[in-house]
Amino acid sequence: MENPTEKRRSYQLNKERKVYYPTPLISGSLPYVETSATIWERTNGRDVMRYSAGAIIYPDGTCGHVLPYGSYARHALVFLTTEAVRTGSTRISLKDSLRGFMKQVGLPYSARNAAQLLEQLRRIAALTVDYTAVSKASESVTVEQAGYRVGIRxxxxxxxxxxLGEGGGENFIELSRDFAALVLGLDEENRHTMPIDLERWGELTSSTKSPLAFDLWLWLELRDNSLEKPVKISWEQLRQQFGSQAEEMRVFKQKFKTALKTALEHSPKATAIELGNVRGKAKGFKGLEIKPNKGTQGKLL
Structure with a gap:
């Protein structure tokens, strides 16, 4: 019979108590709600990120091509990336590590929550990510493309x-060589991952279920590493990166500002100021200015 103490020891985060998120995916957010679409695009300046759904086979034999979505998709990415960094392996074991991860990041463990996280893990693993960048010169256009599948098995x-049962042996997801190279690199300096303090991630998890708030918090944390002076971002740019073209700007702005307020409460080094907040079609810049904040809590002004 398994010793409960040994089982608890089977899952340990690194000594620094960090979790990790793949940095390139911060620039292109996943869907926030379930969608019938099988391709999802995000634009960030000249860069376009395209997510393509892979096939998921369910226990009843049915097959679905479905995109990951919602807050659990973000947790799934954190789990896969953290486990790869923690173990240095492309094979991510699920049974005990999944339960231990949920406990440590503040996700209440239940059969329902575990099933939701597992579903998003499977969708993430089947996902293909493509990047496209177009550069225009006076007499030429350069198109750059790259991509990878997250998991291969x-x-x-x-x-x-x-x-998850135990009769068939180990339950695992195996990451593709390309995704593993992205999150592991040859060494720590070449990893394309953002370290996240476990306690702060847990506080965010406990305070909100909004996937947009998660994305904005990650975005602010990434910018914090290089935010030395104010940066202006238009509402249209923000909608292309975080919203939907089918969504009215008024609706997007309301959702965005609500989620941003939550994110800033847990991201103390930034202040966001809305510019051009006037009615009508007045000319001039309309968007946000992100500024460094020397206080102890972020603000939306």
Missing amino acids: QRLTFSADGD
């Missing part, structure tokens, strides 16, 4: 109630 055994 899944092996899962399901019990009768839909939970």
Whole structure:
């Protein structure tokens, strides 16, 4: 019989108590709600990030091409990236590590929550990510493209109630060589991952379920590393990166500002100021100015 103490020891984060998120995916947010689309695009300046859904085979034999979405998709990316960094392996074991991860990041463990996280893990693993950048010169246009699939193999055994079982051996997701190279690199300096303090991530997890708030918090944390002077970002640029073209600007701005306020409460080194907040079609810049903040809590002015 397994010793409970040994089982608790089976999952340990690194000594620095950090979790990790793939840096390139911060610039292009995943869907916030379930969508019937199988391709999802985000624009950030001249760069376009395209997510393509892969095939998911369910225990009843049905197949779905579905994109990851919501806050659990963000947790799934944190889990896969953190486990890769923690173990140095492309094979991510799920059974005990998944339960331990949920506990340490403040996600209440239940069969329902575990099933939601597992579903998003499977969708993330089947995902293909493509980047496109177009540069225009006076007499030429340069197009750059690159891409990768997140995972290359899944092996899962399901019990009768839909939970992960043990009869078929180890439950795991194997990351692709390209994604592993992205998050592991040759050494720590070449990793394309952002370290996140576990306690702060847990506080954010406990305070909100908004995937937009998660994305904005990650975005602010990434900018914090290089934010030495104010940066202006128009509302249209923000909608291309975080919103939907089918969404009215008025609706997007309301959702964005609500989520940004939450993110800033947990990101103390930034202040956001709305510029051009006037009715009508007045000319001039309309958007946000992100400034360094020397206080102890971020602000939206």
